Each structure stands twice: as structure tokens, then as C-alpha cells.
Amino acid sequence: MDCDGEIRHIPRPEDWPGRLERLFYCMNGLAEKHTVDCSIVIPVYNEETNIRLLLPELQEVLDNLHKTYEIIFVDDGSSDNTTKIITEAAQQRPEIKLITLRRNFGQTAAMSAGFDAAVGDVIIPMDGDLQNDPNDIPKLLERIDEGYDVVSGWRINRQDKYWTRRLPSNLANRLISLTTNVHLHDYGCTLKAYRREVLQRIELYGEMHRFIPALASWIGVKVTEMPVNHRARTHGKSKYGISRTIHVILDLMTVKFLLSYSTKPIQIFGLLGLISMFSSVGLMAGVVYTRIRYDMVIANNSMFLLSVLFFILGIQFIGMGLLGEVIMRTYHESQGKPIYVVANTVNLPGYCPGLPGKQ
Numbered sequence: 001m002d003c004d005g006e007i008r009h010i011p012r013p014e015d016w017p018g019r020l021e022r023l024f025y026c027m028n029g030l031a032e033k034h035t036v037d038c039s040i041v042i043p044v045y046n047e048e049t050n051i052r053l054l055l056p057e058l059q060e061v062l063d064n065l066h067k068t069y070e071i072i073f074v075d076d077g078s079s080d081n082t083t084k085i086i087t088e089a090a091q092q093r094p095e096i097k098l099i100t101l102r103r104n105f106g107q108t109a110a111m112s113a114g115f116d117a118a119v120g121d122v123i124i125p126m127d128g129d130l131q132n133d134p135n136d137i138p139k140l141l142e143r144i145d146e147g148y149d150v151v152s153g154w155r156i157n158r159q160d161k162y163w164t165r166r167l168p169s170n171l172a173n174r175l176i177s178l179t180t181n182v183h184l185h186d187y188g189c190t191l192k193a194y195r196r197e198v199l200q201r202i203e204l205y206g207e208m209h210r211f212i213p214a215l216a217s218w219i220g221v222k223v224t225e226m227p228v229n230h231r232a233r234t235h236g237k238s239k240y241g242i243s244r245t246i247h248v249i250l251d252l253m254t255v256k257f258l259l260s261y262s263t264k265p266i267q268i269f270g271l272l273g274l275i276s277m278f279s280s281v282g283l284m285a286g287v288v289y290t291r292i293r294y295d296m297v298i299a300n301n302s303m304f305l306l307s308v309l310f311f312i313l314g315i316q317f318i319g320m321g322l323l324g325e326v327i328m329r330t331y332h333e334s335q336g337k338p339i340y341v342v343a344n345t346v347n348l349p350g351y352c353p354g355l356p357g358k359q
Contacts, residue, residue, distance in 0.1 A: 029237050037067035038141065039120030039196075041168035043074045043110035045127040048081040054130055055089055055096075061134040064143070072097045072348075073128070074114045077104030090346045098346035108209040109340040114197045117351050124193045125142035125209075131159065133229035134192040140193035140226070152184050152213050153191035153228035172252075177255050184225050187211065191228050195221075205339050211255045269321030277314030283307035 009204045040058065044051065051073075062069045073086045075098065082098055099113050111125055122144050126132040134154065140274040143151040158166055169188050177183040198216050208215075217223050283308040290296045298304050342353045 002043075033279070034119060036070050036120045038065070038069040038137075039113030039114075039118035039123045040069065040071045040137070041074065041111060041118055041123060041125045041187075042124070043076055043107050043114065044070065044082050044086075045073065045076045045104065046078045046079065046080045046082060047128045047266070048085055050081060050128055050130045051185070054128060054134075058134045058277055061137055065138060066140075069164075070095050070097055070118070070120060072099065072114045072117055074098075074110040075100045076106070076110040077101055091103055092184050094347055096346075099348065100343045100345070102184050102343045104340045105340045106207075108204050112204040113340045113342065113353070115204075115287045116353065117345075117348055118196065118199075121196055123191055123196055125190050127190045129232055129233055130239050131231050132189075133231060136191060136228040139228075140191070141226060143226055144193050144195065147222065149195045150213050150216045150222045150223040151193040152186065152223065152225040153189040154184070154186045154225045155189050155230035156185075156227045158186075159232035165268045176211070176214065176252055176255075179252055180211070180217075182217045182223060184213055184223075184226070187213065188229075189228065207253070211252070214255060250290040269317045269324060273314040273317030273319075273321065276312075276317060277308045279312035280314060281306045283310065287349055 001056070002155065016033050042054075053073075062071070075083050075086065083098070084355070086096065088100055095190045097117070099117060101110060101113065113124065115123060122141060122142060124137060126134075126137075132153075138154070140151050158169075171187075173185060176187050191214070194212070194216070198219075198221050199212070201219055202212060204212075204217050213223050283303045286306045287298060287301050287307060290301060290303070291298055338354070342351075344352050
């Protein structure tokens with residue numbers, strides 16, 4: 001829907017397969033980009049009851065800031081009346097905007113769609129289930145004004161079940177902090193504040209949205225955290241579970257690789273290759289020693305077979321590292337595609353999927 005109240009349908013991805021094509025599409029007679037002070041990005045999935053309660057509370061807080069703002073809802077394939085409720089609200093308030101995805105792509109993809117559409121100098125994602133408190137938004141903005149680039153919320157008094165939510169989250173937070181060397185108490189808290197230029201430098205996929213502070217720290221920005229209020233869920237059903245923690249741990253491996261070795265894969269694979277080859281040499285020395293000392297037949301010595309195995313593994317690891325170098329070079333030179341597909345938008349006449357801040 002554009003500013004005149006008409007729903008704008010986004011062309012299917014096969015009509016614009018690359019980033020360059022999307023750029024030309026956006027330049028072809030669409031609205032010029034303009035900025036606001038603050039963009040609130042809210043991914044939602046079957047939250048019709050919560051949205052009715054969240055909107056007036058959020059608008060009251062933002063109106064009292066005396067700043068220009070926009071509220072971007074990203075409907076991640078809801079099957080209830082979530083889209084209808086937001087659309088009706090957007091018809092009354094042009095600062096309320098909606099992106100409807102063609103199916104459920106997951107929270108990271110939905111958040112990425114909102115980030116790409118946001119034109120605020122500061123972008124604040126939050127959950128649509130009423131557990132994040134809108135009254136914390138002014139405090140986040142104050143910390144940004146102090147000179148920080150990323151402000152992460154810390155749910156000190158978290159209102160979730162201990163065994164299924166809080167305990168796995170605590171373990172994951174400690175593991176993430178240890179692995180990334182960016183020590184935060186609550187990586188999983190959606191309520192955060194980012195300067196827009198920080199998000200423009202980060203590509204999201206998988207469950208990467210929770211690792212943004214670590215990825216941002218790698219590019220040299222100032223990251224801090226602050227306590228935020230966390231409210232018990234009163235409506236709807238949580239979409240999180242133990243399986244999400246497993247996904248986080250798997251993505252953590254990717255983040256560690258990206259932070260440490262993404263530009264030089266040969267450093268990790270080459271190191272493993274050298275360790276394997278040196279192990280091979282050590283085992284071969286043992287084979288020679290037993291041959292001389294005990295007159296043992298080499299063919300009957302298990303260390304000889306292990307030595308050959310480690311030598312072959314070493315060559316393979318080094319080969320993987322060199323291949324990784326070529327792949328990474330190709331990756332950095334290629335044009336990316338968005339991790340989501342948009343069905344239609346409301347109050348976003350110049351929205352360009354996959355191009356950050358292009359409106």
C-alpha cells in the first residue's frame with residue numbers, strides 16, 4: 001500500500017535476481033529516500049491479540065520523544081489477522097508501515113527485511129509479544145546519544161520458564177561471549193539499538209540476528225549493554241524452544257569462523273593440515289624407531305598406517321584451505337540475494353528488498 005492507501009505488490013524474485021537489478025528497479029521512478037530519527041522494527045508471527053495492545057502503548061512512548069519515527073512491522077507469514085490489524089492501523093497513521101513476507105522465513109530474515117526498509121538514524125528491533133517494554137526505548141536512545149553504536153538490552157529479571165528458556169539461554173550467552181570475546185549477558189534479547197550505518201555493514205542469515213553485537217564489534221564499533229524490563233507473556237504462544245538453542249550453537253561456529261578466519265580460510269585449514277602432517281612425521285619416526293630397536297616389520301606396525309592417514313588428512317586440509325581462499329574471493333566479489341521474499345508492503349512506496357535503507 002502506498003501513501004494513497006493502495007497495497008503495493010513486490011515483483012517476484014525471478015524478475016530481479018541480482019542486487020544490481022534490484023538497484024535499477026528502485027531507481028526507476030520510486031520515491032526518494034528520506035530519513036527519520038528512529039525506526040522501530042517489529043517481526044511478528046500470529047500476534048493479532050498482542051499487536052492490538054502494543055500499538056497504542058508504543059505510539060504513546062514514541063510521540064513523547066518529540067522525534068520523527070517510523071514503526072515497521074514485518075509479518076513473517078502469519079495465518080491469523082495480524083496483517084489485517086496492522087494494515088488498518090497503517091491507514092490511519094502513515095508512520096506505521098508493513099512488510100508482508102510470502103511465507104515464514106524465520107526471525108532473522110524478517111528482521112533483515114525490516115532493517116533493509118528502515119531509514120531511521122537509529123534502528124531499534126523489538127518483539128511483538130509485549131514482553132519487551134516500549135518504555136525502555138528512550139533509555140536506549142540516550143545511550144546512543146552518549147556515543148555508543150550498539151546498545152544491547154539485558155533482561156535481568158527475565159519472565160520465562162527456567163528449564164526451557166532461561167537455563168539454555170544463560171549457557172548460550174556464556175558460550176557466545178567466550179567464543180566471540182564480546183561479553184554480553186543477554187545476546188537473545190531482541191530489544192537493542194543500532195546506528196543504521198552499523199547494520200548496513202552486516203549481512204544476516206540463519207539465526208545470525210542475535211550475533212549482531214559480536215559482528216559489529218569486529219568492524220570496530222562501540223558496543224555496550226543496559227538493563228531492560230522484561231514482561232511475562234500473557235497472550236499467544238512462544239515460538240522459541242530447545243531447538244532454537246541448538247540452531248544458535250551451530251550458527252555460533254559460523255560466527256567464530258567469520259570473526260577469526262573468514263578472510264583467510266587457509267589460516268585455520270592450513271593449521272589443521274600442518275598439525276596432521278607433523279603428527280604424520282612423528283608417527284613415522286616412531287615406526288623407524290621400532291623397526292631399528294625391535295626389528296618390527298613396518299607393514300605390521302599400526303603407527304605406519306596412522307602416519308599415512310595423518311599425512312593424507314594434512315594434504316586434504318591444506319587443499320580445503322586453498323579452496324576456501326578461492327571461494328571467499330568469489331563470495332566477496334559476487335552480488336548477494338535477499339534471504340526473504342516480500343509479497344506486498346504498506347506505506348513503503350519505494351521499498352527495495354535486499355537493499356539497506358533504500359526508500
